[in-house]
Amino acid sequence: MDEKEQRILDIAGVKIGGRLGECPTILIGTIFYEDHKIVSDHKKGSFDKRAAESLIEKQEEMSQLTGNPHIVDIFGSTSEALINYIDFVTSVTDAPFLVDSTSSIQRIPAMRHAIETGLRERAIYNSIDYNVKEDEIAALEEMKAKSAMILAYNPSNVWPEGRIEVLRGDETKQGLLKAVEKAGIENKLVDTAVLDAPSIILAAKSIRLVKEEFGLPTGCGPSNAITTWKNVKKGLGPYAYDVCIATAAALTQVEGANFVLYGPIGLAERAFPACAMTDALNTYYGRRYGIKPKVSNNPLSKIFR
Numbered sequence: 001m002d003e004k005e006q007r008i009l010d011i012a013g014v015k016i017g018g019r020l021g022e023c024p025t026i027l028i029g030t031i032f033y034e035d036h037k038i039v040s041d042h043k044k045g046s047f048d049k050r051a052a053e054s055l056i057e058k059q060e061e062m063s064q065l066t067g068n069p070h071i072v073d074i075f076g077s078t079s080e081a082l083i084n085y086i087d088f089v090t091s092v093t094d095a096p097f098l099v100d101s102t103s104s105i106q107r108i109p110a111m112r113h114a115i116e117t118g119l120r121e122r123a124i125y126n127s128i129d130y131n132v133k134e135d136e137i138a139a140l141e142e143m144k145a146k147s148a149m150i151l152a153y154n155p156s157n158v159w160p161e162g163r164i165e166v167l168r169g170d171e172t173k174q175g176l177l178k179a180v181e182k183a184g185i186e187n188k189l190v191d192t193a194v195l196d197a198p199s200i201i202l203a204a205k206s207i208r209l210v211k212e213e214f215g216l217p218t219g220c221g222p223s224n225a226i227t228t229w230k231n232v233k234k235g236l237g238p239y240a241y242d243v244c245i246a247t248a249a250a251l252t253q254v255e256g257a258n259f260v261l262y263g264p265i266g267l268a269e270r271a272f273p274a275c276a277m278t279d280a281l282n283t284y285y286g287r288r289y290g291i292k293p294k295v296s297n298n299p300l301s302k303i304f305r
Helices: 049-066 079-092 104-116 134-143 160-168 176-182 197-214 223-227 230-234 240-254 265-289 299-303
Strands: 008-011 014-017 026-031 039-041 070-075 097-100 123-128 147-151 187-191 218-220 259-264
Touching: 008 187, 026 049, 026 265, 049 070, 049 079, 049 265, 049 299, 070 079, 079 097, 079 104, 097 104, 104 123, 104 134, 123 176, 123 187, 134 176, 147 176, 160 176, 160 197, 197 218, 197 223, 197 240, 223 240, 223 259, 230 240, 240 259, 240 265, 259 265, 265 299
Parallel strands: 026 070, 026 259, 070 097, 097 123, 123 147, 147 187, 187 218, 218 259
Antiparallel strands: 008 014
16 A cells, blocks of 8 residues: 555645554544434425534544544535535534535535535535536536545446446546546545445455555445444344444454544444544554654544553
């Protein structure tokens, strides 16, 4: 991994990327997701503001306790809802945020709103994938979007090598990295795509390959697969869910993840300690190879004192 220069990005003051031990893993919790009980109307974006603020504050508190920076993944079913959520979240935290929805039809208006209201440095478009169309690329270029997540999922080849193929492209199909360059995106983050629990290992191994090939900040969202894994909640005992959430996140960090989408923001108290400990160990071991932390306020200095 060290043969390829590893980029370190600065997104609204949050450093992300580099080699193991250089920058703390960024932890990203999702709010306003499809089944989130604090949402009363997913189309309009009506929600319990007090509960939402409490969840964001808890993520921020865990970030301060551990030294792991945080990003808020703002999910919306409609552009109207997504815009409402963005306005609220950015009023209660200075953290970067993901503009997240299942379709570019919802994401593009919300991303444009964020940029037009002065949030260009903090807004991260989530995401650009193998279905990307020219109009989506043109819209991102026109609005001068600065940061985007690239979903490295290849339906034609689900193995780690397939992630490289969809990013690089070939003579028959434009690669996602080329598409992102056409859009003028400066800060590129690669999500190696977790679809279900067994694919966590594929996404984790893909992180190392992507970083070796491109040197870009890379990570994934293993916890969403755990939340939909029925047996972990019913058949493996009362602690299985929490343990598996932590284990899945740590597994990706050992493979070099620069960020982890740890799932629902309410899991912050489970995810942050596990990821902070893994970070601290990676940072400590990196000393053997002369790797020095780029951030003084890191998990090694925070939790092992």
